[in-house]
Amino acid sequence: xxxxxxxxxxxxxxxxxxxxxxxxxxxxxxxxxxxxxxxxxxxxxxxxxxxxxxxxxxxxxxxxxxxxxxxxxxxxxxxxxxxxxxxxxxxxxxxxxxxxxxxxxxxxxxxxxxxxxxxxxxxxxxxxxxxxxxxxxxxxxxxxxxxxxxxxxxxxxxxxxxxxxxxxxxxxxxxxxxxxxxxxxxxxxxxxxxxxxxxxxxxxxxxxxxxxxxxxxxxxxxxxxxxxxxxxxxxxxxxxxxxxxxxxxxxxxxxxxxxxxxxxxxxxxxxxxxxxxxxxxxxxxxxxxxxxxxxxxxxxxxxxxxxxxxxxxxxxxxxxxxxxxxxxxxxxxxxxxxxxxxxxxxxxxxxxxxxxxxxxxxxxx
Amino acid sequence: xxxxxxxxxxxxxxxxxxxxxxxxxxxxxxxxxxxxxxxxxxxxxxxxxxxxxxxxxxxxxxxxxxxxxxxxxxxxxxxxxxxxxxxxxxxxxxxxxxxxxxxxxxxxxxxxxxxxxxxxxxxxxxxxxxxxxxxxxxxxxxxxxxxxxxxxxxxxxxxxxxxxxxxxxxxxxxxxxxxxxxxxxxxxxxxxxxxxxxxxxxxxxx
Numbered sequence: 001x002x003x004x005x006x007x008x009x010x011x012x013x014x015x016x017x018x019x020x021x022x023x024x025x026x027x028x029x030x031x032x033x034x035x036x037x038x039x040x041x042x043x044x045x046x047x048x049x050x051x052x053x054x055x056x057x058x059x060x061x062x063x064x065x066x067x068x069x070x071x072x073x074x075x076x077x078x079x080x081x082x083x084x085x086x087x088x089x090x091x092x093x094x095x096x097x098x099x100x101x102x103x104x105x106x107x108x109x110x111x112x113x114x115x116x117x118x119x120x121x122x123x124x125x126x127x128x129x130x131x132x133x134x135x136x137x138x139x140x141x142x143x144x145x146x147x148x149x150x151x152x153x154x155x156x157x158x159x160x161x162x163x164x165x166x167x168x169x170x171x172x173x174x175x176x177x178x179x180x181x182x183x184x185x186x187x188x189x190x191x192x193x194x195x196x197x198x199x200x201x202x203x204x205x206x207x208x209x210x211x212x213x214x215x216x217x218x219x220x221x222x223x224x225x226x227x228x229x230x231x232x233x234x235x236x237x238x239x240x241x242x243x244x245x246x247x248x249x250x251x252x253x254x255x256x257x258x259x260x261x262x263x264x265x266x267x268x269x270x271x272x273x274x275x276x277x278x279x280x281x282x283x284x285x286x287x288x289x290x291x292x293x294x295x296x297x298x299x300x301x302x303x304x305x306x307x308x309x310x311x312x313x314x315x316x317x318x319x320x321x322x323x324x325x326x327x328x329x330x331x332x333x334x335x336x337x338x339x340x341x342x343x344x345x346x347x348x349x350x351x352x353x354x355x356x357x358x359x360x361x362x363x364x365x
Numbered sequence: 366x367x368x369x370x371x372x373x374x375x376x377x378x379x380x381x382x383x384x385x386x387x388x389x390x391x392x393x394x395x396x397x398x399x400x401x402x403x404x405x406x407x408x409x410x411x412x413x414x415x416x417x418x419x420x421x422x423x424x425x426x427x428x429x430x431x432x433x434x435x436x437x438x439x440x441x442x443x444x445x446x447x448x449x450x451x452x453x454x455x456x457x458x459x460x461x462x463x464x465x466x467x468x469x470x471x472x473x474x475x476x477x478x479x480x481x482x483x484x485x486x487x488x489x490x491x492x493x494x495x496x497x498x499x500x501x502x503x504x505x506x507x508x509x510x511x512x513x514x515x516x517x518x519x520x521x522x523x524x525x526x527x528x529x530x531x532x533x534x535x536x537x538x539x540x541x542x543x544x545x546x547x548x549x550x551x552x553x554x555x556x557x558x559x560x561x562x563x564x565x566x567x568x569x570x571x
Contacts, residue, residue: 192563265424
């Protein structure tokens with residue numbers, strides 16, 4: 001099972017100090033978080049993609065390429081890559097290049113994006129969101145698996161005799177997760193290809209999370225990729241942890257209340273009860289995360305934590321990652337205790353599995 | 366046959382004339398449906414009980430468990446009675462928020478009786494210029510008679526069948542009961558069940 005951190009790279013004012021970091025500070029901080037995540041033994045660093053302020057990561061492969069050069073072991077991923085408004089040819093090229101530079105330490109999570117104007121800015125129509133995700137991924141899937149592609153579709157100019165270079169490392173494309181909060185079509189897409197399904201359960205009540213994951217698992221089996229509990233599931237959580245739970249709640253509340261994502265809505269307590277916002281002591285975090293198997297319909301493969309953004313200061317974010325370094329080994333042990341042997345491991349590229357000496361590690365499917 | 370009636374009442378005070386009108390309409394529709402041999406279950410949603418949860422729903426994008434149950438009751442009902450006070454020449458903001466947060470397909474083909482309260486009869490067209498278009502947008506089947514009760518209307522002799530409000534309630538109740546009786550119980554759409562197989566998604570099918 002993979003544990004890691006993810007974020008969307010928002011530049012937000014710290015409501016306590018009143019200070020807003022510069023874009024430069026925020027970008028450099030992201031690199032530092034990735035390095036520390038590797039140092040404390042986490043498996044994944046993932047970054048989102050946005051094309052509007054207050055977000056900095058418009059160019060994820062540049063950032064991840066730099067991090068690849070400064071790390072050795074941690075997997076680099078996205079949260080998410082916009083499959084609707086990016087040219088699938090450019091995604092195929094950029095992420096294959098990144099995969100080579102990172103020696104296979106790359107996978108990606110595809111999402112549609114929910115910022116309305118990004119669609120027209122990139123020449124698309126948000127009403128075609130699902131159709132764009134379906135068609136663009138169908139092309140991306142072929143570009144990574146067929147050396148020469150002829151293509152005609154609805155949304156991009158046709159291709160005749162096109163070869164996407166570089167070819168995927170060792171002929172094995174990066175593993176793909178399809179992310180959605182409430183669209184059955186995306187669960188169906190992930191199931192059809194036998195790819196992973198990631199639910200960002202920060203923003204949706206847990207009983208709905210379970211329904212969508214169950215749908216993905218049953219359709220995964222329907223399409224012949226194996227039994228439902230061989231499907232590859234990832235979940236998110238927003239984390240704030242301190243030695244004692246009252247300190248965690250007291251310190252996190254002003255960031256929660258002041259944030260664009262959470263503020264002026266349901267209280268911190270209600271949000272914690274209904275969604276995967278986890279604020280408390282290490283033991284509380286461990287208990288909450290272990291219970292996510294309920295939302296995931298069984299054992300799952302990837303758990304990502306959001307620890308930065310919404311104005312939480314740099315030093316505090318580093319402390320959160322340090323805490324994860326202590327929490328994750330316990331989670332690994334506890335998850336492993338009851339995990340059936342036939343449930344697949346988290347997917348990694350064969351070259352990563354070989355380097356880590358992981359016999360039988362799942363290669364990119 | 367069992368039929369369910371949902372009532373959405375958006376009065377702010379307790380007791381409220383909006384709820385009084387809602388109860389009169391409910392009694393009328395219940396009697397009409399029972400006269401047609403139906404057993405009637407009534408589910409009343411007091412919007413004021415969900416006031417904070419409605420703001421939270423708009424901010425967070427998902428309902429609290431209690432608000433979710435209110436939406437489920439409205440969505441599954443065979444017929445719906447809605448009653449709003451008239452505020453600043455329209456329905457109240459809270460009344461509108463309830464229907465903004467409800468799934469936009471929840472009322473498709475659902476018989477709806479619209480009603481409003483206000484200080485004087487001068488506001489009565491609020492039902493025609495504000496409330497009816499809202500439910501037309503949601504593709505509900507709004508019965509022809511809408512019921513407006515001004516403060517004065519509560520001064521007539523109670524139960525007097527010549528009382529214009531009582532007559533109007535009776536006519537609206539018959540219309541809603543007829544519309545309910547003509548229809549099968551609604552099928553509540555579950556997006557997880559109405560799944561489009563991927564082969565059709567690939568062909569660009571809906």
